[in-house]
Amino acid sequence: xxxxxxxxxxxxxxxxxxxxxxxxxxxxxxxxxxxxxxxxxxxxxxxxxxxxxxxxxxxxxxxxxxxxxxxxxxxxxxxxxxxxxxxxxxxxxxxxxxxxxxxxxxxxxxxxxxxxxxxxxxxxxxxxxxxxxxxxxxxxxxxxxxxxxxxxxxxxxxxxxxxxxxxxxxxxxxxxxxxxxxxxxxxxxxxxxxxxxxxxxxxxxxxxxxxxxxxxxxxxxxxxxxxxxxxxxxxxxxxxxxxxxxxxxxxxxxxxxxxxxxxxxxxxxxxxxxxxxxxxxxxxxxxxxxxxxxxxxxxxxxxxxxxxxxxxxxxxxxxxxxxxxxxxxxxxxxxxxxxxxxxxxxxxxxxxxxxxxxxxxxxxxxxx
Numbered sequence: 001x002x003x004x005x006x007x008x009x010x011x012x013x014x015x016x017x018x019x020x021x022x023x024x025x026x027x028x029x030x031x032x033x034x035x036x037x038x039x040x041x042x043x044x045x046x047x048x049x050x051x052x053x054x055x056x057x058x059x060x061x062x063x064x065x066x067x068x069x070x071x072x073x074x075x076x077x078x079x080x081x082x083x084x085x086x087x088x089x090x091x092x093x094x095x096x097x098x099x100x101x102x103x104x105x106x107x108x109x110x111x112x113x114x115x116x117x118x119x120x121x122x123x124x125x126x127x128x129x130x131x132x133x134x135x136x137x138x139x140x141x142x143x144x145x146x147x148x149x150x151x152x153x154x155x156x157x158x159x160x161x162x163x164x165x166x167x168x169x170x171x172x173x174x175x176x177x178x179x180x181x182x183x184x185x186x187x188x189x190x191x192x193x194x195x196x197x198x199x200x201x202x203x204x205x206x207x208x209x210x211x212x213x214x215x216x217x218x219x220x221x222x223x224x225x226x227x228x229x230x231x232x233x234x235x236x237x238x239x240x241x242x243x244x245x246x247x248x249x250x251x252x253x254x255x256x257x258x259x260x261x262x263x264x265x266x267x268x269x270x271x272x273x274x275x276x277x278x279x280x281x282x283x284x285x286x287x288x289x290x291x292x293x294x295x296x297x298x299x300x301x302x303x304x305x306x307x308x309x310x311x312x313x314x315x316x317x318x319x320x321x322x323x324x325x326x327x328x329x330x331x332x333x334x335x336x337x338x339x340x341x342x343x344x345x346x347x348x349x350x351x352x353x354x355x356x357x358x359x360x361x362x363x364x365x366x367x368x
Contacts (some may be wrong), residue, residue, distance in 0.1 A: 001307055002307055002308075002309045003306075003307030003308070003355075004307060004308045004309060004346050004351070004355045004358060004359060005309045005346060005348075006309045006310055006311045006344055006345070006346045006347075006348075007190045007311075007346070007347075007348045008348050008350055008351070009189040009190055009194055011348070011350035012194070012247075012348070012349065012350055013196070014350075015349075015350055016246065016247065016250060019246040019247075020196075020243055020246050020247070022246070023038075023242035023243055023245060023246040024239060024242060024243065026038075026242060027238045027239050027242045030238075032238060033237065033238045033239070034235060034237065034238060035218075035235055035238075036238045038238045038239075038241040038242040038245065039057050039235075039236050039237075039238060039241040041241075041245060042055075042057060042236075042241040042242075042244050042245045042248075043055045043056060043057055043201070045245060045248055046185075046201055046203075046244070046248065047203060049168070049248060049251070050175060050177040050178065050183070050185075050203050051175045051177070051178045052177060052178055052183075052203045052204060052205050053204070053205045053207070053210070054203065054204050054205070054206075054207065054209075054210035055201045055202070055203045056201060056202050056203075056210060056213040056214050056217060057199065057200070057201050057235070057236030057241060058199075058200045058201065058202060058213075058217045058234040058235065058236055059198060059199065059200065059217075059233075059234040059235060059236065059237075060186065060188075060198040060199065060200045060234070061089065061164045061184060061185060061186020061187070061188065061191075061198075061199075061200035062089040062092060062093045062096075062186075062200070063093075063200055063217070063232070063234040064184035064185060064186070064200035064201055064202040065089070065090065065093035065094075065134070065160065065162060065164075065184035065200075065202075066093040066094075066096050066097055067202055067213050067216045067217060067232075067234065068160045068182040068183070068184050068202045068204075068209075068213065069093065069094060069097050069099070069132060069134075069160055070097055070216055071182065071202075071209045071212040071213050071216060072131070072132060072158040072160065072181060072182065072209065073131065073158075074094075074097050074099050074131045074132050074158070075097050075098050075099060076097075076098035076099070077098070077099075077129060078097075078098075078099045078100070078129050078130070078131040078132075079099060079100050079101075079102055079126050079129045079130045079131060080094045080097075080099045080100070080101055080102070080130075080131060080132045080133070080134055081101075081102045081104055081118060081121060081122065081130070081132070081133045081134070081157075082094060082101055082102070082103065082104065082113075082133070082134040082135075082136065082162075083103070083104050083106060083112065083113040083134075083135065083136050083138070083335075084103040084104060084105055084106060084317055084318050084319055084331075084332035084335040085106045085111055085138065085314065085317060085318070085332075085335040085338070085339070086136040086138060086162065086314070086318065087164070087313075087314065088314075088318065088321060088323070088324075089164070089186075090134060090136055090162050090164075091103070091318055091324050092323075093184075094134065095324070099131065099132075100129075101324065102121055103318055103319050103324075103331070103332060104117050104118050104121055104332070105117045105331070105332040105333065105334050105335055106138075106332070106334050106335050106338075107144070107334075108334050108338075109277070109278050109280060110138075110141055110143070110144075110277070110278075110280055111138050111139070111141070111277065111290075111338065112135065112136065112137065112138055112141060112142075112143040112144065113135045113136065113143055113144070113148065114334070115144050115147035115148055115151060118133065118148065118151055119151050122151065122155055122157075130155065130157060131157065131158060132157055132158040132159065132160055133148060133151070133152050133157050133158070133159050133160075134159075134160050134161075134162055135148050135159070135161055135162065135180075136162040136164075136165075137161065137162065137163055137165060137166035137169055137176050138165060139165055139277075139284075139286070139287055139288040139289075139290060139313075140165050140166050140169055140192065140258075140284055140285035140286050140287035140288065141166075141169070141277075141280070141281065141284045142166065142169045142170060142171035142176050142281055142283050142284070143161075143171075144171075145161070145171055145174070145176075145179035145180075146171075146172070146179075148179075149179055149180070158180075158181045158182070159179065159180035159181055159182075160180055160181065160182045160183065160184065161176060161177055161179060161180040161182070161183035161184070162183075162184055163176050163177045163183050163184060163185045164184065164185060164186035164188075164191065164200075165186075165191065165192070165287035165288070166192075166285055166287065167185060167191065167192040167193045167251060167255075167285065168192065168193075168251055168252065168255045168285050169283050169284060169285040170281075170283030171281050171283050172281075172283075173283075176283075177203050178205075181204065181206065181209065182202055182203065182204045182206075182209055182213075183202070183203045183204070184200065184201075184202055184203075185200060185201045185202075185203065186199075186200050187199035187200060187201070187240065187244055191287065192251065192254065192255065192258070192285055192287050193244065193247060193248065193251050194247070195240035195243050195244055196239070196240065196243050197237075197240055198240075199236050199237070199240040199241075199244065200236070201236070212229070215228055215229055215231060216229055216231040216232065216234075217231065217232070217233075217234045217235055218231060218233075218235060219231045219232070219233060253349075254349040255285050255286075257349040258285060258286040258287075258347060258348075258349060259284070259285070259286060261286070261289075261347055261351060261353075261356055262279075262284075262286045262289055262347065264353070264356050264357075264360070265289055265345065265347075265356065265359075265360065266279070268357075268360040268364075269291070269360060269363060269364075272363060272364060272367045273293070273367040274291045274292065274293045274299075274363065274367065275291060275292035275293070275341075276291055276292075277290060277291075277292075286347060288313055288344045288347065289344060289345050289346075289347040290313065290342045290343065290344045290345075291342070291343060291344075291345060292338065292341040292342055292343075293341055293343065294341060296312070296340075296341055296342075296343050298366075299343065299363070299366055300343060302362065302365075302366045303359070303362050303363070303366070306358070306362050308346065308358065308359055308362055309346060310343050310344060310345060310346070311343070311344045312342065312343050312344070313342070313344050314339060315339055315340075316339060317332055317335040317336045317339045318335075319331055319332050319335075319336070320336070345359055345363075346359055
């Protein structure tokens with residue numbers, strides 16, 4: 001039996017049940033369930049939160065990334081550089097456009113894209129096919145966007161940030177989602193800002209890109225029965241938009257709680273026979289709290305015996321996934337190494353301090 005889940009969207013709902021139920025009832029009573037006031041209002045509110053001019057709600061974070069890429073002209077016979085350690089959806093979104101994903105190794109401290117490896121990859125001849133870079137703010141830790149954006153500008157490449165795990169994160173006082181030409185967010189229920197199902201948003205400061213996204217998400221339609229592009233059906237539902245509007249005012253407080261719990265882990269687990277990822281930037285929002293250990297399965301079994309849930313994000317590096325397997329073995333050695341050792345401890349805003357203390361004590365007991 002799991003007493004302490006690694007994440008708990010149901011507890012989040014219970015904590016804000018009145019606001020969420022009220023938002024749902026408001027939509028049901030309105031009689032408008034697709035592309036109504038809730039979506040347009042949430043888009044404005046979320047764009048303001050991120051710090052951009054425009055946000056377009058779509059059906060999932062994967063769709064947000066795919067449509068952002070397509071809006072920038074990415075398609076068949078083009079190349080997109082992304083990171084080797086991320087959720088499979090990142091690469092799936094790229095390859096759904098028809099583009100080829102080139103996987104870049106990660107920085108050994110942050111597990112985000114290594115800018116030096118990126119620059120080396122771009123320096124190879126791709127016959128003018130390179131179009132974009134997709135950095136991922138993994139676990140809620142912002143990537144090295146200053147370096148990545150400089151590399152992109154020097155090579156005339158678009159930057160589309162994958163912010164699926166990083167709502168509210170910042171680097172050098174710049175919010176994630178504002179560094180690139182576009183950014184993609186996910187509202188999957190376990191995200192830092194989650195709906196009660198799938199949902200996503202593409203953000204930008206460019207009015208033309210925003211208009212193109214809105215067309216692409218709605219069958220390529222620019223006005224009624226007039227289709228400028230070959231689009232898809234990827235609209236954020238009114239119900240999810242209303243739920244997200246109800247939750248958004250609490251997001252900053254949830255981030256503060258995540259950071260406080262992470263600090264508790266860092267203070268108490270320092271010096272144990274596990275490795276903590278260093279906190280390079282205070283803008284980390286701790287979507288996950290991963291640790292490294294060479295005894296991962298033994299640790300997981302030990303914690304499970306005390307009702308403590310853990311999750312491995314992600315056990316197989318993308319270059320080794322059957323769907324995306326590349327020809328060159330060992331092309332991303334850092335990612336391949338950490339995939340065998342990383343495990344995420346429980347961390348979410350509804351987690352009480354006493355639960356964190358139980359996890360800490362159980363890890364310490366295991367290390368003895």
